[in-house]
Amino acid sequence: MVASLFLWLLHFVHASLVFLTTKFRKRRYLPPQSLTAYRSKLPKHLAIILVSHDAANPKHTEELYLECLVRVVKWCKALGIEQLTAYDAEGTLLGCSDIVKERLTHHDDLPTDESESEVEYPLTPPLSEASDSRSHSPDLGDFPVQLNVTTVCSFRKGASHHRPREVAVRRRAHHKHSHNPLTLHIISRSASKAAIASAARFLSDEEVCRRQNSQDLDHVKAYELPISELNSILEGGLPSPDFMIVHDVHLQDPPPPLELHGFPPWQMALTEIHRTIAHDVAPNNPMASLITEEAFCRALDEYAGAQFRLGR
Amino acid sequence: MTWPGILGWTASLLAFIKAQLVILLLHVLSAGPIPRHVAFEMDGNRRFARLTGRRAVDGHSDGFHTLKQILETCMRLNIHCVTVYAFAIENFNRPPDEVDALMKLAEERLVEIAQNGALLSQYGVRLNVLGHRKLLPVHVQVAIDKAEGMTRQNNRAILNVCAPYASRHEMTLAVQTVVQQALDKENFDSSLITEQIIEENLMTSLGGSPPLDIFIRTSGVKRLSGFLQWQCCENTQIHMVNTYWPDFGLWDFVPILLDYQRKVLASVVGIVVPGILILQRPSPNVAR
Numbered sequence: 020m021v022a023s024l025f026l027w028l029l030h031f032v033h034a035s036l037v038f039l040t041t042k043f044r045k046r047r048y049l050p051p052q053s054l055t056a057y058r059s060k061l062p063k064h065l066a067i068i069l070v071s072h073d074a075a076n077p078k079h080t081e082e083l084y085l086e087c088l089v090r091v092v093k094w095c096k097a098l099g100i101e102q103l104t105a106y107d108a109e110g111t112l113l114g115c116s117d118i119v120k121e122r123l124t125h126h127d128d129l130p131t132d133e134s135e136s137e138v139e140y141p142l143t144p145p146l147s148e149a150s151d152s153r154s155h156s157p158d159l160g161d162f163p164v165q166l167n168v169t170t171v172c173s174f175r176k177g178a179s180h181h182r183p184r185e186v187a188v189r190r191r192a193h194h195k196h197s198h199n200p201l202t203l204h205i206i207s208r209s210a211s212k213a214a215i216a217s218a219a220r221f222l223s224d225e226e227v228c229r230r231q232n233s234q235d236l237d238h239v240k241a242y243e244l245p246i247s248e249l250n251s252i253l254e255g256g257l258p259s260p261d262f263m264i265v266h267d268v269h270l271q272d273p274p275p276p277l278e279l280h281g282f283p284p285w286q287m288a289l290t291e292i293h294r295t296i297a298h299d300v301a302p303n304n305p306m307a308s309l310i311t312e313e314a315f316c317r318a319l320d321e322y323a324g325a326q327f328r329l330g331r
Numbered sequence: 332m333t334w335p336g337i338l339g340w341t342a343s344l345l346a347f348i349k350a351q352l353v354i355l356l357l358h359v360l361s362a363g364p365i366p367r368h369v370a371f372e373m374d375g376n377r378r379f380a381r382l383t384g385r386r387a388v389d390g391h392s393d394g395f396h397t398l399k400q401i402l403e404t405c406m407r408l409n410i411h412c413v414t415v416y417a418f419a420i421e422n423f424n425r426p427p428d429e430v431d432a433l434m435k436l437a438e439e440r441l442v443e444i445a446q447n448g449a450l451l452s453q454y455g456v457r458l459n460v461l462g463h464r465k466l467l468p469v470h471v472q473v474a475i476d477k478a479e480g481m482t483r484q485n486n487r488a489i490l491n492v493c494a495p496y497a498s499r500h501e502m503t504l505a506v507q508t509v510v511q512q513a514l515d516k517e518n519f520d521s522s523l524i525t526e527q528i529i530e531e532n533l534m535t536s537l538g539g540s541p542p543l544d545i546f547i548r549t550s551g552v553k554r555l556s557g558f559l560q561w562q563c564c565e566n567t568q569i570h571m572v573n574t575y576w577p578d579f580g581l582w583d584f585v586p587i588l589l590d591y592q593r594k595v596l597a598s599v600v601g602i603v604v605p606g607i608l609i610l611q612r613p614s615p616n617v618a619r
Contacts, residue, residue: 022362026592029359033589212526212561219506219529220521223513227521230514242514244507246499276568276590284560288499292553292571325553 041273051317054094058323064102066260066290067091067310068282069112070267081111083268087310088112089122091264092201094315096173099199104260108280110207116169119205123173164221166256167209172202204257208281215285218252250285259286262322264315265294268308272297291325293318353581357407360588364595366544368412369405372558373398375550375575382575388432393577395440399450401579402490406454408588411488412540416558418494420463434467437494438474445478455487459538462496489540498560505532535562543567545591549576549583568594 052058069087071080088105095103105112112119226242265277277294279287295314373394380390398415405413417437423430444450445458460475467475509528513519530536535543543562548555551573555563563569570587572579 022359025359026362030589030593033586037586211564212529215502215506216524216526216529219509220524222506223510223519223521223524226510226514227519242507242511244503244510246503249503249506250499275594276570276587278566278568279564281565284564285499285502287555287560287564288497288557289554292555292569321553 037273051313051320054097054312054316056316058319060323061098061319062100062260062262062291062322064104064258064260064262065091065095065100066104066106066263066282068263068265068280069105069107070265070280071107071111072267072269077111080268081115083308084111085115085118085122087266087268088119090310090312091315092123092203094312096199096201098319100201101199102202102204102258102260104204104206104257106206106210106280106282108208110209112205113167113169113207113209116171116205119203120171123171123203164214164252164256165209165217166214166253167206168256169205170202171205173200206257206283210257211281211283214253214256214283215249218249221252222249253283253285257283257286259288260290262291262318263287263293264310264318265292266310266314267295270295270297270308291322293321354407356581356585357404360585360592361408363592365408366410366588366591367541368414368543369410369545370414370416370543370547370559370563371398371401371576371579372416372546372548372556373576373579374548374552376577378550379575379577387429388436390577391433391436395436397577397579399444401584402456403450403454404581404584406456406488412491413489414461414491414493414535414540414543414559416493416496418462418496419557420466420495420497420500421557422495423466434471438471441478441492442474442481445481447481451482451485451490455485456482456490457485457488457539458482459489459491459534461491461493461501461534461538463500464495466495489538491535491538491540493558497557498555499557501534502529502561504534505529508532530561533561535559545570545587547572547584547587549574549579 067087069084071083073080084107091105092103107113222244263282265279267274274294274297277292279292295310295318376390376394377387378390379393380387402413418433422433425433441458441460446452450456451458458479458481460479464472464475506529509524509532513521513524543559544566545568546555546559546563547570548558549572551571553571568587568591570590572583572587574583
């Protein structure tokens, strides 16, 4: 009992210190660089995790997510970021992907000779690269892997329909209204651990079929799975982002500890992680839960300053 | 008494008082919710050493000392499982003399803490070394087998030392195992392969580790860098602290534990208060 009382006192002291520290930091607040300012590096693939703690108002949450996504797409296009992954655990964006496509097509900042967007639903991944231990025969049939990634590609009207990553994209900052092609992946928790399980089922069926069709007696050999093979399946549906921004549409100050809300684990190995802070949100703004350009720029500033040693 | 004697006596007294205050603090913390499983990505040893003009290997030695202190803190708090990232598969890219020094450190220190009367036996901790063990020199593999053998009967807590480890390797191995299990069964229905089954075949799960509650990376880097990606992507509080690992201590750890306790208490209030409101709601048949 006495220990519990002291624990409550400790929590009170800690909360007070955090409150005072937050106030002190606000006084020393420095704004980030502008969107088009030079940065030593920009992510080629950005992911944004949208989080909400308001389960009672799903429609409002959907509106907030959609508006956040439209804003981030606009900024990514202005900067020439090639790929964007939008994630929310519950699948709110996935459930309104048609509305997403419509909003992106009719966004005000798009010039009149505008880009088209095309929705792709990659269910069947490319065949994994041939390995030394197995060969792929047309007799194996098609074992679709449910990776649950919705991809929206935008490209200029009149251009040939080629995959966005074949388009050369300048890496430096652009004029605010330039419109570089952008590939948008919309995912939810169903693209996370469940996708790895789906890949496992695919590999199991593929190996069973291969052994049944194989003339060799190598079915007694232990099954070996190279990392590269699993990687080609999983990244075939969703490449790994370089940088991830976690944005809570109901920002608290001070915020609770960072969580990743079920984002696909395979793709997070080297992803730089940033979380938006309440102070970057415009004050007295009724839509204060939306991600602001200031918050986005601060995230990019942080990414530009990050160092990658890659184990060395 | 001479001045040096007085100063020495004072220092001893202050150290004793500090030790007692730490014990009291840990006792107070233990009155609240305690995480079952905490992971530490022990980053910053080399930069810490460079700050004081020393070699990288000296930083790693300091880091091991911090590991022992933090491990003892976790054991006093009854944290059931601690996982540490000691060596990544990619770390073999480091200069050979540094890699050799790290292998020597691992070979000597693992056996040191596993011996009778040492830290692991004192708190009943079972040691699991997780990772692609075949990549290690044979003499290190022998030392690991010896250290694990010394602690195999311990069952109060678990220490997972990930070396050499990479999360994608762990996930791939789990998928490989699950597929092999499917192949070993006649007419196996692959639809029975679920994320739960893959999770059960991760190295941490096979060693008896509970779900991960807190993930801590030191040195200010804000990436996972291939550590426990599956385990920490959901329902895990992630803390990226600026302190270098050799400097990590209670000043950094206590606020992290308080954050965890706040989360657990908030979720309890979220269940209890609505439950109380439901119980207090008047029955529709009661006359007003």
